[in-house]
Amino acid sequence: MSDALDTATPHGSLEPPATRPGTLPIVELFHSIQGEGTRTGEPSTFIRFAGCNLRCTWCDTPYSWTKEGVKAAVHTQLDVLADQVTERAVVLTGGEPMLHRRRLKPFIAELRDRGIDHITVETNATIFDPDLVLDVDLWSLSPKLPGSGEVADTAIIGRYLRGASDRTQLKFVIVEEGDLAAMWDLLERVGEELPGPVLLQPDGTRSDYDRVLRVLAEQVMTDDGLWRGVPRRSLVRVMSQVHRVAWGPAARGV
Secondary structure (H helix, E strand, C coil): CCCCCCCCCCCCCCCCCCCCCCEEEEEEEEEEECCCCCCCCCEEEEEEECCCCCCCCCCCCHHHCCHHHHHHCEEEEHHHHHHCCCCCEEEEECCCHHHHHHHHHHHHHHHHHCCCCEEEEEECCCCCCCCCHHHCCEEEECCCCHHHCCCCCHHHHHHHHHHCHHHEEEEEEECCCCHHHHHHHHHHHHCCCCCCCEEEEECCCCCCHHHHHHHHHHHHHCCCCEECCEEHHHHEEECCCHHHHHHCCCCCCC
8 A cells, every 4th residue: 555645535435545554544533422322421432534435415524534634644553543542442433444444453453452341333334344243342333314415335234234233233314304214215125133223313513403303303203104013213212412412513522
């Protein structure tokens, strides 16, 4: 790979941005509480990698994949990066951390050597690596619905649900009126059992966050559809982003 990190990850590419051997390109590392998902509220160290293969319309971290953001990423040796972790839970996020899948395994080994109890990978569920499945404690899948401007990969989602269902959560951002119905259609096409309650949240970049959260809650409560004979609304959890509520939409490093 090139010694220079000179371009952002091309849209749709499953290759990571160029980085130096033995390093990972880090946009930011910070310590905060987990703001979403099943481990909400847990003190964690967050490591945000550069590069993403998607361009969601509502992305709240474009600085992780823009040309300028990728260029500014710090190429950090795996052991040096692991030494910066202060919490017993680590969240690997992006961008898209699975673009760096070939270096995640040795990096996770460095984290385990330092006594890390729990590792979450937040991914858009477009890349799957069977060699990593058992190395990660929680795969937080965020497949994209039509409101994102992107298309979910049903085959990859299915591989996660078959290979790591006991360590997977499904999390969807609902931004358009049709997104909720599109989500159920997507899950039907994936064809696997749900790994647990499906987590729903509104667009965290909205200035009227309270209103869109309320709209989402009302949309769920008026959903009378069934999923394999079970009321669909009993299978979801409407969740706010705690970090969004506590620090606002523009804050970084929280």
